[in-house]
Amino acid sequence: MLTLNKQAIVAGLEKKHFNDAHDTIESVIAIDQARKAAQQKKDAASAEMNQISKSIGALMAQGKREEAEAAKAKTGELKENIKALEAEMAAEEEKLTQALLQIPNVPYSIVPEGKGAEDNVAVKVGGWNFGEPLKKLAEGNRSFDADGNGIALRDWPASEDPQPAFAKLPHWELAKKYNLIDFDLGVKISGAGFPVYIGQGARLQRALINFFLAEANKAGYTEIMPPTVVNQASGYGTGQLPDKEGQMYHCEVDDLYLIPTAEVPVTNLYRDEIIDEANLPIKNCAYTECFRREAGSYGKDVRGLNRLHEFSKIEIVRIDTPDHSDASHREMLAHVEGLLQKLELPYRILRLCGGDMSFTAALCYDFEVYSEAQHRWLEVSSTSNFDTYQANRLKCRYRKADDKKVYIAHTLNGSALALPRIVAALLENNQCEEGIRIPKALQPFFGDDMIR
RNA sequence: GGAAAGAUGGCGGAGUGGUCGAUCGCGGCGGUCUUGAAAACCGUUGACCUUAACGGGUCCGGGGGUUCGAAUCCCUCUCUUUCCGCCA
Incomplete structure (x- = not known):
């Protein structure tokens, strides 16, 4: 081949x-x-x-x-x-x-050329009142398969970003003001990047987790609660090893790794398995804590909730046949987009260029939400198709219905969604005089319409 | 942490040195019968590597050894189960 x-x-x-x-x-x-x-x-x-x-x-x-x-x-x-x-x-x-x-996955043909983040292409925007330049993107590239339809980030008109009506406080100040998150206590008991959520802050976490799981269930995903510690074979199966060895916490005595994402245990469920085609696509979701060492990060990127060593994330994972995986991917994109719409957050969807994609992905879309206090876009989801790359390592195969033969499956996954930056954007964008407004869809889960 | 037993095909479960890749049952698939279904009966049913094909090779938890020959004997590692201890 x-x-x-x-x-x-x-x-x-x-x-x-x-x-x-x-x-x-x-x-x-x-x-x-x-x-x-x-x-x-x-x-x-x-x-x-x-x-x-x-x-x-x-x-x-x-x-x-x-x-x-x-x-x-x-x-x-x-x-x-x-x-x-x-x-x-x-x-x-x-x-x-x-x-x-040592060889990374081969990107699909629609993946844009490029070295880094500025070569990524915005293919869809939504959630705020923007002007003419972005109208076409807002109409939607629902199919996500057209080439050349989009704006490379280096040409992104910053003037089109959501414009707050008044100067907004960053979430780390709001966290203090409303006593939602204590970063200093986290430093005391664990270290930097391990925040302590308190009172309404903790309740907001739980509300988001339940909301995301409920939405995933509604969309037909089976909820999984996997271990958050995995063995080496699992690390290799999904490709974190050997590529990201240094990014994972490692328990040396037992040679186990803390998971950086639920993708690892939930995808490895299918390691060394042969799945009947009738059972595909497999659609699983899982909430787990995720652990990342984030060695080498610094500055504004790590302020507040922007980059943590431990955070909560709901992940969706799919196993599918090669001829249906692209349709699966689009369903996942629509699902994630729906979440952002229900949370009433301004978002844009990027098709990552070759240089910015992960080692293992063949096609990847990032979702970003706009932070009105930090005046920047925050990545809240990466939704990728790995083609056969992971499945080859996992020996995850399926038996075709017609010829009864065994073939390599495709794996996909995406965050739906990661909490910290969603929380940051919610707090910052929704602040008003009376407090922080909770989006309607989240209110039943939070139990109130406002953080006061 | 201490003691014992075990690890075989999708599952259950045989097999203690020579056509054993593996008896058998279940499940699956195909068929006979039936208006249809069930039951019954008959047949069929592992994966991987290699080859254009015929064929060849590998795999009975992992690794090593004994032997002309290992699922079967020896060593070692891992895991699982049961009992005891401890404990959320």
């Missing part, structure tokens, strides 16, 4: 700014060929060995001891040979898996 699509794969990897794409692919092909050659030699030797063993068995049964002994004498050299060939084959195989683990 790799050999057949060499050109396309190299081009795709270059889009992701993977260095030495061409040389890497060439060397992978070479290793694979060496592996095949080794296997063929080894198989031939094994076949001969099996023959001899069988004949010895037959001779012994007939009582022809001497002939059997003669046959035994022949096996010594063959045995050495097989051992050497096996070692060679194992070495090539190991080289191959190592090489393969």
Whole structure:
């Protein structure tokens, strides 16, 4: 497969700014060929060995001891040979898996070229009164499959951002004013990036979690409550390992990892499984705490709730057939967009460029909400199609209904949604004289229409 | 933490050195019968690598060893179950 699509794969990897794409692919092909050659030699030797063993068995049964002994004498050299060939084959195989683990997923053709965030393309906006320049985007690119329809962020008209009627306080000040979140207490008991939610602040967390789960249930997702600590195999299965080794908390004595997202345990549920096509698409959702070391982050990015070491997130995960995964992806996008609309937050949807996508994704859309106090867009969801990339590592396959054969499935996931930045935007955007307004859809879950 | 038992195909469960990739049951699939369904009966039913194909190879928790030959014997690791202790 790799050999057949060499050109396309190299081009795709270059889009992701993977260095030495061409040389890497060439060397992978070479290793694979060496592996095949080794296997063929080894198989031939094994076949001969099996023959001899069988004949010895037959001779012994007939009582022809001497002939059997003669046959035994022949096996010594063959045995050495097989051992050497096996070692060679194992070495090539190991080289191959190592090489393969270093290669990121190949992006789909509609993924824009680009190096970083400014090359991402906004494909849809909503949730506030904007002017002419964004009208076309607001009408919607419901299909999300048209190329070239959108605005690259480097051309984004900042004047079109939502304009607050008065100067708004950032959420870390509101958190203090209404006694919702205590960051200092978190530092005392754990460290920076571990906030303590209190009173109405804690209640708002619980309300959002329940709201998101209820919406996911309504959309047909099965609720899962997985462990928040996983083993190494799971880390490799979804591709966090080896790529993001340093970003995960690791419990050394037991060699377990705290999950950075529910994607890890919920997708790994299907590791080494063969699913009947009739059961696809699988639609799961899960609320978990997520843990990220966030080594190397600094400045305004980590202020308040913007970037935490522990946060709550509701994740949706789907397993699907290759020909339906794109439709699945769009359903997920519509679901996430619906959440933001119900929360009455200004949002935009970005198609990530090759350079900004994760290691494992083939196509990824980010959702951002606007913070009226920080005057910036905050990422609240990433919704990705991994194609067969994760499924290959997971050995997650499905049995097709018509020919009963086994094929590699597609996996997808997305946040629906991550709490902290939603909370930040809700607090900041909805502040008014009497307090902080709770959006209508959330009121039944919060139990009040206002934080006072 | 201490003791014991166990890990086999989608599931259950046999198999203690030589056509065992694995008896059998259930489930699944195909068929006979039936107006239809059920029951009954017959047949069929693992994955992976390799090959254009025929074929070949690997896999009975993982790794190593003994042997011409290992699901079967030995070592080791992991996990599970049961009992005891501790405990939310």
